[in-house]
Amino acid sequence: MARMNPLAPEADVDLDIAVLAIGDELLNGELADTNTAAIGRLLNAHGYRLREGRTVPDDEAAIIAALRELASRHGVVAVTGGLGPTRDDLTARAAAQAFDRPLVLNDEALALIRAFFRDHALEMEPRNEKQALLPQKCTVLPNPLGTAPGFLLQEGRCLLLFFPGVPVEMQAMAEAELLPRLEALSGDRPPQCERILKIFGLSEPRIESLLDGQPLPTGVAIAFGVDFPLVHLKLRARGEDAEERLDQAEVLVQRRMGDFIVARGRDTLAQTVARLLTAHGLSLSLAESCTGGLVAAWLTEIPGASAFLERGAVTYSNQAKNDWLGVSKRILHEQGAVSEACARAMATGLRQSTRTDITVAVTGIAGPDGGTDEKPVGTVFIALSANDAEQAKGYRFGGNREQIRKLSACMALEWIRRYLMERAQPKS
C-alpha cells in the first residue's frame, strides 16, 4: 500500500504536515474529530507522516492565531471545517484576516455551488452564496459531494488547503487535492514504510517480552497502539531496502506470536474473517444475545458480506431462543439463558435449522444490571458449531457494558478465525 521508491536517496527531512480541525462540536464533546485520523491514514498509506493535529472552536481569533502559528512552522497545513453556510462557519473569513487578504465573492466558487444545487435538483438558499466568499487570490478546490467548495492558499513557504468538515466530503477532496500536491512537493524522497499487525489476546508488555532477545533487522523500529480490545504492533523502516527489512521483521514477529495476529494493515478482524470464509467457500449464521447484533453489523459493513452471511438472530428473549434456535425450554429453565449449555444449543440449533456451514452463538451479561454472585456482569458463553466441530466455553470479561459487548463480539469472530485457520487450507 505504501508508495515506494527504493532507489531514491534517503531524505534528511519529511514533508512537515499538520491538520487544523475547526468546530465547537469537536471540543464540547458532541463529536470526536475523525478528520485528523482520516488524513493521517491517507498520508500514512502513501508514505507521508502527519506531524501535528490541532483543534480550535468556531472562534475567529482562535482560528486566526492557529492558522498563523501552524503556517509559520509547517510546510503543509490541511484545515477542516467551518466552510458551511451558517453563521458559525468562520474559516474563510478567518483565513483572509490571518493572511491580510480581502474576503471577496469568488465567481468560480459561486458557479460550483449553483451547479451542485442544479445537479441535485435542490433549491439553493440565499445563504449558500456565503460559501463563495473566499480570500482573494486563492485557488478553488471543487467539492464533488457537497455544497461547500474548498480552497488553497500559498503563504510564504506553507501550502494551506481548506476542506469542509463533513468527513465524506473532506476525504474525497483530500484524496483528489492533497495527495497530488504532496507528490509534487516531495519529489523522489523515500517515505517511511510501516506494517501494522493487529493482535488479540496479548497485552503490550507481554508482546514486548515475547520480542525481547529477538533482535529485529537494523533500522526497524516498533511502536504500539490500542484499539480496544486489539493491540496494534507497528513495524517501521525507512530507506533503500525498507520493505525487505520489514518483511524479515514480520517473519520474526509471526514466529513469536503468529497465532495472535488477527489482522494486518487497515483490515479489521471482521475483514479477516470475511476473507477466510470467502476463501473457504463456507457460509455463516449468527445467534447473538448480549452482543445484540454487533457481530452481524461489523460483518455486514463489509461489501459482499451476503456471499457468506446466511443470517443472524438477535435473540434477546427466551421465546426467540426457543423459536428460532430450538433451545429447549428445559435448558432455559434449568441452566438459564446465560450458560454453556444454552450457547451450545443456540449454535447447534441454528445450524440444524439453517444448514449453514458454521454457526456461532454468544450469550452473556453485558451489564450494568443482571449480574448475580454465580454469574456476575461480564459472564459470557460462546459456542461454535460446524460439521467437524462443536465447541463451547465461558468467559469472565472485565469492563463496562460497551467493553464487554466489544470483547464478546471480537471473541466470537476470533473463534471463527481460529476454526478456519485450523482447517485444511482452502482449495483456491
Place this chain on the structure above:
Amino acid sequence: MARMNPLAPEADVDLDIAVLAIGDELLNGELADTNTAAIGRLLNAHGYRLREGRTVPDDEAAIIAALRELASRHGVVAVTGGLGPTRDDLTARAAAQAFDRPLVLNDEALALIRAFFRDHALEMEPRNEKQALLPQKCTVLPNPLGTAPGFLLQEGRCLLLFFPGVPVEMQAMAEAELLPRLEALSGDRPPQCERILKIFGLSEPRIESLLDGQPLPTGVAIAFGVDFPLVHLKLRARGEDAEERLDQAEVLVQRRMGDFIVARGRDTLAQTVARLLTAHGLSLSLAESCTGGLVAAWLTEIPGASAFLERGAVTYSNQAKNDWLGVSKRILHEQGAVSEACARAMATGLRQSTRTDITVAVTGIAGPDGGTDEKPVGTVFIALSANDAEQAKGYRFGGNREQIRKLSACMALEWIRRYLMERAQPKS
C-alpha cells in the same frame, strides 16, 4: 446537567483549558482520538469549556515543545497517552525534560502499580516498573482501572494533569481528578449553559431559514454541528437567567421544527426510541436486511434494552426471509427481496409469528455492488407493522455503503419514534 450558579456575577474569562493527546496512532490514521471529545463532553456537562486540542506523535522533542507552549498559554492542560510500559511511551520523561525536573522512581506510584497487579492476580512484568518513573515533586494520580498511574504538575500558573491514553481509564481519572480541581480553581463563576437539539430530516440552511424572523431571547446564541445523518442545533447562553432564556428559546425552536427534533442533549435517536417504547410498555422486533443488525446493535447498546427488544432478525438470504419472517417465495421471486411488498411482508410476518407489539423491517441495496437501473444503490424500503398501523415506503438514499446503512437505520428508528409520538400519550 450543567452546573449552575445563577446568582454569581458573570466572569470576564473562563478557565482556559487545553487537551494534549499523545500517540503515533492518533496521527497515522490507526485510531481517531476520542479522549479530547470525552474531556470536552465532561467539561461541557459541568459548565466548563475546552479551548484547544492538540495531538502530537510519540516523539520526545514534539511532546516537550507542545507541553511548554500549552503551559505558557493555558491555565489547565490535560495530557493523555504515553504513560504505558513500552519503549514508545515517553510522556513522563518528556514532562520532566520540559520543566527541568529530574525523572525519579516514585515510590507511591510503584506501590500503586504493584497493588494493581496483586489485586487483579496478574503477573507484573519488570517493564511495568518503568511506569513509576515520574518527574520529581509531582502528585501521583491513582488509576483504578489500569496499571499506569497519572500525575499532576504545577508549572507557574498552569496546572498539568497527565492521564493514560486508554479511554476508559482516562475518563474515570478525569472525573475523579480533573473536575474537583477545576471547581477549586473556578470558584463561583457562572458557566456557559447549552442545550443540544438533534434534528433528522432538515439541512443546516433549512434550519436557519426556519429560524429567521423568529428572534431568540437576548443573549441566546445558536451554533450547528453534524453527526451524520443528524444535525445538532446548539442553543447557548451565559449569566444570571441563562437556563430560563434557554427554556424560552427551546420552546420557539420546538414550535418551528418540533417534529424533526429526534433527541436532546447526550441522548441518541436510539435512546429516544428506547425511552418511548419503555414509557408505552410496548415490545419491538426487528427484521434487518441491508442494515445487517445495525438497528439492533444501536438499541442493545442501551442498558435495559431487553425490556422492550423481543428479537431481531438479520435476514441476508431469501431463505431466512422465508423461514423466519414468512415472506412468500412468490414475493421474493416476482418483486424481489428489495421491494415494498417484501418489506411489508417482513414486518407483518415477524409480528404475526412473534406477537410483538411493533415490528419494523428494512431491506435495500447498500452497495457498492448490487444496484440495477430500476433499483440503484441506495434503494431502501422500510415497513412498520402494529395492531393499528401497517406502513411501507421506498427511499433513494445517496452516499456510500456506510452512509446508506446509517441513513436506513436512522430512518427505521425514526419510523418507530413517529409511530409512538402519534399514538395517545403513555398512561404512566
